[in-house]
Amino acid sequence: MTADRLEAPGPLSGLRVLELADEKGQFCGKLMGDLGADVVKIEPPGGERTRRVGPFLDDVPHPERSLSFWHYNTSKRSITLNLETGPGSAFFQRLAAKSDIVLETFPAGYLESLGLGYEQLSGLNPGLIMCSLTPFGQTGPWRDYQTSDLLHLAAGGQMASSGYDPEDVPDAPPIAPGGGNAWHIGAHYAYMGILSALYHRAMCGEGQYIDASIHEACALTTEGAIAIYLASGTVVRRHTGRHADPGQSTRIQLATQGGGWVNVTRSGSNITPARLAALVQWMDEYGLADDLKDEKYRDPQVLQDNAFHVTDVLTNFFASLPQDEVYHGGQERDFPWGAIRSMDEILDDGHLEDRGFYVEVEHPELGRKFIYPGAAAIYNGSPWKISRRPPLIGEHSQEILCGELGLSLNELTILAESGVI
Amino acid sequence: MGLPRPLEGVRVVDFTWVRAGPWAARWLGAFGAEVIKVEWPQNMDMLRQNRFTVPEGVEPGPNSTGQFADTNANKRGITVNVRTPRGLELVKELISVSDVVIENFSSRIMENWGLGYDELRKLRPDVVYVSMAGFGHVGRHHHYGTMGPAAQALSGLTFLSGLPGEPPAGWGWSYLDDTGGMYGAMCALTALYHRRTTGKGQHVDLSQMITGITLTGPALLDRTANGRKARREGYPPGNRSVWPGAPLVNNYRGPTVAPHNSYRTKGGGYNDWCVITCASDREWQDLVNVMGSPAWAADPKLDVLEGRIRHQEEMDRGIEAWTKNLDKYELMELCQGAGVRAMPVQSSEDRVEHDEQLRHRGMYTQMPHPMLGPWKFQNAPFKMSKTPPIVSSPPPMIGQHNREVLEDLLGVSHEEVLSGHEDGVLWPKGMPTFPYIEEALE
Numbered sequence: 001m002t003a004d005r006l007e008a009p010g011p012l013s014g015l016r017v018l019e020l021a022d023e024k025g026q027f028c029g030k031l032m033g034d035l036g037a038d039v040v041k042i043e044p045p046g047g048e049r050t051r052r053v054g055p056f057l058d059d060v061p062h063p064e065r066s067l068s069f070w071h072y073n074t075s076k077r078s079i080t081l082n083l084e085t086g087p088g089s090a091f092f093q094r095l096a097a098k099s100d101i102v103l104e105t106f107p108a109g110y111l112e113s114l115g116l117g118y119e120q121l122s123g124l125n126p127g128l129i130m131c132s133l134t135p136f137g138q139t140g141p142w143r144d145y146q147t148s149d150l151l152h153l154a155a156g157g158q159m160a161s162s163g164y165d166p167e168d169v170p171d172a173p174p175i176a177p178g179g180g181n182a183w184h185i186g187a188h189y190a191y192m193g194i195l196s197a198l199y200h201r202a203m204c205g206e207g208q209y210i211d212a213s214i215h216e217a218c219a220l221t222t223e224g225a226i227a228i229y230l231a232s233g234t235v236v237r238r239h240t241g242r243h244a245d246p247g248q249s250t251r252i253q254l255a256t257q258g259g260g261w262v263n264v265t266r267s268g269s270n271i272t273p274a275r276l277a278a279l280v281q282w283m284d285e286y287g288l289a290d291d292l293k294d295e296k297y298r299d300p301q302v303l304q305d306n307a308f309h310v311t312d313v314l315t316n317f318f319a320s321l322p323q324d325e326v327y328h329g330g331q332e333r334d335f336p337w338g339a340i341r342s343m344d345e346i347l348d349d350g351h352l353e354d355r356g357f358y359v360e361v362e363h364p365e366l367g368r369k370f371i372y373p374g375a376a377a378i379y380n381g382s383p384w385k386i387s388r389r390p391p392l393i394g395e396h397s398q399e400i401l402c403g404e405l406g407l408s409l410n411e412l413t414i415l416a417e418s419g420v421i
Numbered sequence: 422m423g424l425p426r427p428l429e430g431v432r433v434v435d436f437t438w439v440r441a442g443p444w445a446a447r448w449l450g451a452f453g454a455e456v457i458k459v460e461w462p463q464n465m466d467m468l469r470q471n472r473f474t475v476p477e478g479v480e481p482g483p484n485s486t487g488q489f490a491d492t493n494a495n496k497r498g499i500t501v502n503v504r505t506p507r508g509l510e511l512v513k514e515l516i517s518v519s520d521v522v523i524e525n526f527s528s529r530i531m532e533n534w535g536l537g538y539d540e541l542r543k544l545r546p547d548v549v550y551v552s553m554a555g556f557g558h559v560g561r562h563h564h565y566g567t568m569g570p571a572a573q574a575l576s577g578l579t580f581l582s583g584l585p586g587e588p589p590a591g592w593g594w595s596y597l598d599d600t601g602g603m604y605g606a607m608c609a610l611t612a613l614y615h616r617r618t619t620g621k622g623q624h625v626d627l628s629q630m631i632t633g634i635t636l637t638g639p640a641l642l643d644r645t646a647n648g649r650k651a652r653r654e655g656y657p658p659g660n661r662s663v664w665p666g667a668p669l670v671n672n673y674r675g676p677t678v679a680p681h682n683s684y685r686t687k688g689g690g691y692n693d694w695c696v697i698t699c700a701s702d703r704e705w706q707d708l709v710n711v712m713g714s715p716a717w718a719a720d721p722k723l724d725v726l727e728g729r730i731r732h733q734e735e736m737d738r739g740i741e742a743w744t745k746n747l748d749k750y751e752l753m754e755l756c757q758g759a760g761v762r763a764m765p766v767q768s769s770e771d772r773v774e775h776d777e778q779l780r781h782r783g784m785y786t787q788m789p790h791p792m793l794g795p796w797k798f799q800n801a802p803f804k805m806s807k808t809p810p811i812v813s814s815p816p817p818m819i820g821q822h823n824r825e826v827l828e829d830l831l832g833v834s835h836e837e838v839l840s841g842h843e844d845g846v847l848w849p850k851g852m853p854t855f856p857y858i859e860e861a862l863e
Contacts, residue, residue, distance in 0.1 A: 011615035023675060035611060054671030055643045067646055068673070071638030118806075137804070140781035145757045149674050150660060150681060151764040154696040155776075159660075159683070160768045161593030162582060173683040174694055174766050175590040176660050177582035178674050184636050186802075188603040193803045193810075195610035196452045200427035200808045202617045208807035216784055216802030219772050223440065223569075223594035224474060227487035229769035230797055231474040235692065236593070236769065241579065242570060244593035246473060252570065253588060261589060263574035327575075331565045336555070338571030338630075340589055342580045342651035343644040346634060354560035357631060358645075371645035376632040377608050378559065381623025382615050 010036020011382040015198070016099040018042055018092075019076065020083075023050050023149075023180070024214060025105040025133045026072040028187035032101070032194075033075030034375065034384050040099075040400065041078045042092065045419055047393040057366075063393060064365075070390045074361070074372065078391035079400050080421045083114055088420045092116060094405055097124040101194060103131050108138045118209040128207040129197045133190040137213035147214070152182035156218020161225055163238035174238060185221050186214035241340075250311045253340070260323030261340040264314065264330065271310060273298045278333045279314075288317045347371075361389050397421055426453020427808045431613065432519040434459060434512075435496060437605075438466040440569065440598035441629060442525030442553050443492045445605025449521070450495025451801060451810035452610075457519075457826055458498040458817055459512065463849050468492055469819065476793060484818040484855075485792045491816075494788075494798050498817025499826045500848055503534050508846045512536070514831050517544040520616075521609055525553035525601075525629075528563040538624040547622035549612040553605045557628035567630055569595025576633025580651065581640065584659040585667065600636070601629040639673045660696065665733040676700065679729040680708070683766065684741040686749040694766035695749045697740065697756065702726060704761060711759045712743045750775065773797070790815045791857070820854070823847055824861045838862065 013036035019029040020042050033039035041048070050072065051063035058065075082088040093116070096102055102121065104111060111117050111132075118130045132138060135147040153159050158181075159174035166172070190212045197208050225236050228246060236244035241253030241263065252264050271279070276297055283289040290313040296302050303310065318326050323339045330337035339345070352358060357374040375384035401407045401421070415421045431454040435446040443458070443466070450456040460466060465483060474487035483489075502508040513536075516522055522541055524531060531537055531552070541548050552558055555567030573579045573592055583590035608625040616622050634641070643649045655667020662674055662681040671677055681698045699705040702725060709718045717739045722728040729736055744752055749765035756763035765771065772779055779785075782804075785797040801810040827833040827847075839862055841847030848854055 011611045014618070031607075053676050055639065055647060055649070055673075057646055059647065059670075067642040068639040068671075071642050131803075136778055137782060140778045142757075142778035145753075145764075146760065146762045147764070148681075148698045148700065148762055150696050150698055151762055154683070154694070154766045155764040157767055157769060157772055158592075159694070159696070159766045160692050160771075163590055163593065164584075164587065169584065169587050172584065172590075173660060174692070175582055175584070176683075176696070177578070177590075177592050177596075178657050178672065179578065179581045179637055179640065180674055181596075181636060185600070188600065188607065189802050191607055192448060192603065192610060193801070193805060195607065195614055196427040196808065196810070197805065198614050199452075199610065199617060200425065202614065203427075204425070206807060208805055210803050210805050212803035213782065214802075215778060216782060216800075219767075219776070219779055219784060220799050220802050221596070221599045222769065223596075223599055224471065224488045225594065225769040226773065226797075226799065227471075227474040227491055229773060231476040231487040233770075237691070238593055241589055241591035242593070243595070253574075253591065255588070261574075263571045263579065263591075265568040265571050331562070334566070336566035336568050336571050338567065338574035340574040340579050340591075341577055343577055343637065343640050344651045346575075346577050346641070347644065351556060351560040351562040351565075352631070352634075355557060355628070355631070357634070370642065373635050373638055373641050376604050376635050377625050377627035378557065379608075379612065379615075379623060379625050381612075381621055382619075 008381070008383055010384065011379060012037040015101065016040065017101040017103060018095055018099050020102070020104040020106065021133070022048060022105050023053070023183055024135070024186060025103055025190070026050055027183055028133060028190045029076060029103055030072050030074055031187065031191050034386055036382070039076040040095070040396070041073065041076045041391065043078055043080050043393060045080045045082055045421060047080070051393070071372065073390035074386045075388055076391055077396035077400070078394055079397040080394035082420050083116065085420045087415060089114060089116060091401065091405060093121070093124060096121045096128065099125070099128065101129045101131065103133065103190070103194070105133050108132070108134055108143050122207060126207060127201055127205055129194060129201065129210070130207070131190050131194050131210040131212060133186055133212045133214065135213070136215045138211045142215070149180050149182045150176050152214055152218050153177070155215055156182065157222040157225060158218060161222055161236055161238060161244040165240045168240045182214060182218055186212065186217045189217040250307050251315070254315050254318045256318050256323040256326055257321055262318060262323055262326045263338045263340060265336055271303060273300060273303060275334065276303060282329060282333065283313070283317045286317065286320065288320065289313070290316070359386050361386055363389050365392070394421060425808055428452040428454035431455070431521065433457065433521040433523060434516055434519045436522070436524035436526065437553070438525065439468060440492060440595055441601035442523065442605060443468070444599065444602025445553065445609065446523055447492060447495055448606040448810070449609055451812065452808070454521070456496040457515065457822070458493065458496045460498060460500050460819060461502055462500055462819055462852060479792055482792070487793060487796065489816060490790055490793060490796055491798055493816035494812050495814055496817055497822040497826060498819065499823050500820040502846055505846050509535060511827065511831065511833070513544055516541060516548070518830065519545065519548070521549045521551065521613065523551045523553070523605060523609060525605070527566055528554040528556065528558045542622070547616055547620060549609060549616055549622050550624045551605055551608045551612065551627060552624065553601065553627045553629060555629045557631065558626045569598040569601070572597040572601070572630040572633055575630050577637045577640065578633045581637065581657055581673070583657050585655045585657065585664050597629050597633050601632050604632050643673070661733065663730060669730070677730070678726065679733050680736060680740060682737050684737070684744040686744050686752055686765070687747050692766050692768040692771065693749060695744055695752050695763055696766065697761065697763045700762065705729065707759050708756070708761045711756055711761055712740070715739065715743070786812045788812060788815055791818060818855065818857055820848060820858050821861070823858070
C-alpha cells in the first residue's frame with residue numbers, strides 16, 4: 001500500500017455513528033469505523049459487557065484486555081452513559097440530534113421505554129438513520145426470546161447443514177461452526193441496510209428506521225438448502241467438510257501427510273480429461289497415478305462414471321504429500337483447491353503480506369503493538385484502515401461531553417460520582 | 422408499491438456467475454438498482470445447471486433451477502460474446518451508461534478482455550468497479566482460484582468447526598459464497614456512497630478468501646498477541662464452549678459457559694435436535710426448574726459454572742434424558758417461557774413450513790416464475806421504514822432481455838439485434854434459441 005492512499009479519508013468519513021451494541025452489533029460498528037466513520041461507542045458505566053469475553057491478553061482477565069473486544073471495537077471512541085438517568089438520557093438525545101446513525105442492540109422496546117426510540121429521536125433529527133439489530137426483530141411471536149450464537153446457528157439452519165458423514169463420526173450431532181458467526185451474519189445485513197439508507201438520505205435528506213433480525217439473516221445464509229427443499233421436498237444430509245445435499249457425493253476433504261487436510265472442491269465431477277492429464281503427470285512423478293494413465297479416461301463420460309475411483313486414487317496420492325504441496329501444486333495446475341489452515345498457518349502467508357493485510361496497532365498504555373487482521377477488500381480510492389486501537393472505557397467522555405456538549409470538568413465529576421457516566 | 426427505492430437510477434453491469442457475485446448483485450437489485458446480467462450460453466453459469474433444484478415435472482434447462490432463480494432475482498439478462506469485436510463494443514457502450522461494474526472472475530479475465538479498471542474508467546470516469554476474485558487482484562497468488570469451500574479452508578473458517586480429535590466438520594454449504602456475496606454488495610454500496618459524496622469512483626478489490634480471515638478475529642488475535650496454538654487439545658470444541666477435560670481457555674464463541682450444547686429431541690429424526698445454553702448460574706437454576714428439578718440436577722456441584730464445566734458429560738446426559746421426550750418446538754416454548762435459552766435445530770423444511778417467526782415477518786415472497794410456476798423467493802432480513810428492499814422480479818431467462826436492453830437502452834438497430842443472434846455476437850452460432858427469444862425478436 002502506498003502512503004498516499006492511507007492518508008486519504010475513508011469512504012464513510014464525515015459520518016457520526018452512535019453505537020449502543022453488545023456482541024450482536026459491535027462488529028457492524030467496526031465495519032463502519034474502519035471505513036472512516038466516527039463511531040462513538042456508548043457504554044454503560046463500568047464498560048460494555050463484551051469487555052468481559054475472553055480470551056484476554058496474556059490470559060489476564062481485565063476489561064481492557066479482552067482480545068475479543070479489541071477485535072470488534074477498533075476505530076471507535078468510547079463514552080459511558082447511564083441511559084436510565086435523566087442526564088444520561090438528555091446527553092444521548094443531544095448527541096443523537098447531530099449524529100447520522102444510531103446502531104442499537106437492546107431488547108425490542110427497551111429504548112422506546114426510555115423515551116429514546118426512533119419516533120422520539122427522529123423528532124430531534126429527521127435525517128437520522130436508526131438501526132435496531134436484534135435476535136428476532138421488533139415484531140413477531142419470538143420477538144422476546146433469548147438467544148446466543150449457538151441458538152441462532154441452530155434455528156437459522158447452519159447446524160442442519162454442518163456435521164459428519166456417519167462413517168466418520170457415528171451418531172454425530174449437527175455441528176455449529178465456531179467463531180461467533182451468527183453475529184457476523186447479522187452485522188453484514190445490518191451494514192447493508194444502513195448503507196442503502198445513507199444513499200437514500202444523500203439523495204433526498206430523509207432518514208429512516210431499520211428493524212434488522214439476526215434470525216432472518218441466518219435463515220438466509222444456507223446457500224441452496226431452501227431452494228433444494230422447495231424443488232424436491234427433501235432436506236439436506238450432513239457430510240464431513242463438504243456441502244450438505246440430498247444424496248451421495250464424493251469426498252472433497254482429504255487427509256495429507258502429517259495430519260493435514262486439503263479441500264479439493266468437486267474433485268470428481270469437474271475433472272476434465274485435459275485437467276486429469278496434468279494431475280496424472282504430477283502423480284506419476286511419485287509413481288502414484290494408478291490406472292489413471294489409461295486412455296479410456298480421455299472420455300469425459302468414463303471419467304464421470306468413475307468419479308469415486310478417481311477420488312480414491314487422489315486420496316492415496318494426497319496422503320503422501322504435505323498439505324501445502326497439495327494446495328499449491330493443485331493451484332498451479334488450475335485446480336481451485338485449498339489447504340485447511342489453522343491460525344498457525346495463516347500468519348506467514350506471503351500473499352497476505354503483499355496485500356498489506358496484517359495491521360500493526362499500537363496500544364500506547366501497554367507500550368506494545370499487536371497484529372490485527374486487516375480488510376477483506378482494498379478500497380483503492382478511499383482506504384480502509386484501523387484509525388485507532390479499541391477505546392478504553394469512557395476514554396473519550398471528556399472530549400465529547402466537555403468538548404462537544406460544553407460540560408465543565410466539575411460537572412463531569414458530579415456525573416461520574418452520581419453514576420451517570 | 423409506490424415506495425421510493427434507494428438505488429433508483431443506479432445501473433449495474435453484472436458479469437458475475439455461480440453464487441457469490443450474483444448474490445451480491447441481487448441485493449443491489451433489491452434496493453432498486455437496474456441490474457443487467459451479462460452472460461454467454463457456451464460458458465453457462467453453473468447455477469443454471471444445478472441438478473438438485475429443478476422441481477419434478479419441470480423440464481430441465483438453464484431457466485429451470487430454483488437455486489439460480491433465488492440467486493438472480495431482481496435482474497434483467499442479456500447474452501453477448503465479449504470475445505467478438507462487436508460484442509466487446511456493445512458491452513463497452515453499456516458500461517459507459519452504467520454506474521457499477523461487478524464481477525467475480527479470476528483476477529485477470531477482465532483485463533484480458535480489455536475491460537480492466539483503466540479501460541472502464543475511460544468509458545465512465547466515475548465508475549464503481551467491484552472485483553470479487555478469490556485472492557483479489559493484488560498479491561503473489563492473485564491467480565489462484567477458489568470456490569466457497571476452498572476459500573473457507575484457506576481462511577481458517579473450516580478449522581473452527583468440528584469435534585475435537587475428528588476431521589474438521591467445516592461448513593455444509595458455501596458460507597463464503599453467501600458472505601462473499603454480502604461483501605460484494607457492501608463494497609458496492611460503500612463505494613457508491615463515497616461517489617455520491619465526493620464525485621469519485623474507484624476500484625474495490627475484494628478477496629473472497631480474505632473475507633473469511635476477517636471473520637476469525639479473536640482467534641487470530643489469540644495467536645498473534647498470546648501466541649496460543651490453534652492446533653491444540655479440545656479444539657474446536659464441537660457445540661460446546663469448552664470440551665470436558667480440555668484446558669480451560671476461551672474458544673471464540675462468546676463467554677465460556679455450560680450447558681452449551683446440542684441435545685436430541687422427541688422423534689429421534691435426522692433434525693430432531695435442540696440447543697440449550699445457560700449464560701449464568703441463575704439461568705441454570707431456571708433450566709433446573711423447567712426440567713422439574715430432577716435429583717441429579719439439584720446436586721450442588723452443578724450450582725456454579727466451574728462445577729458444570731467439570732461435570733459437563735454427566736450434566737449433558739441428564740439434560741438429554743429430558744429433552745428427548747419433548748418435541749423441539751414444545752421444548753423451545755417451555756424453555757423460553759421460563760427465560761431459558763433454547764432453540765430447535767431447524768432444517769430448510771422447518772424454516773419454510775414451521776417457523777412461526779419467519780412466517781410472521783414474511784421471510785418468503787411467492788412470485789410467478791415462467792418455468793418454476795409460483796416460487797418462493799427469500800426476502801431481506803430487515804425492514805426499512807422508508808425504502809424497504811423488495812424482490813421485484815424473477816431472474817432473467819437466458820438472453821431474455823437482449824432486445825429491450827440493446828434496442829431501448831443502447832439504441833442498437835433491430836436489424837443488428839436480429840443478425841447478432843445469427844452471427845455469434847448475441848447468441849452462439851448454431852445453438853438453438855428458446856421460444857421466448859424468438860418471440861421477443863419478432
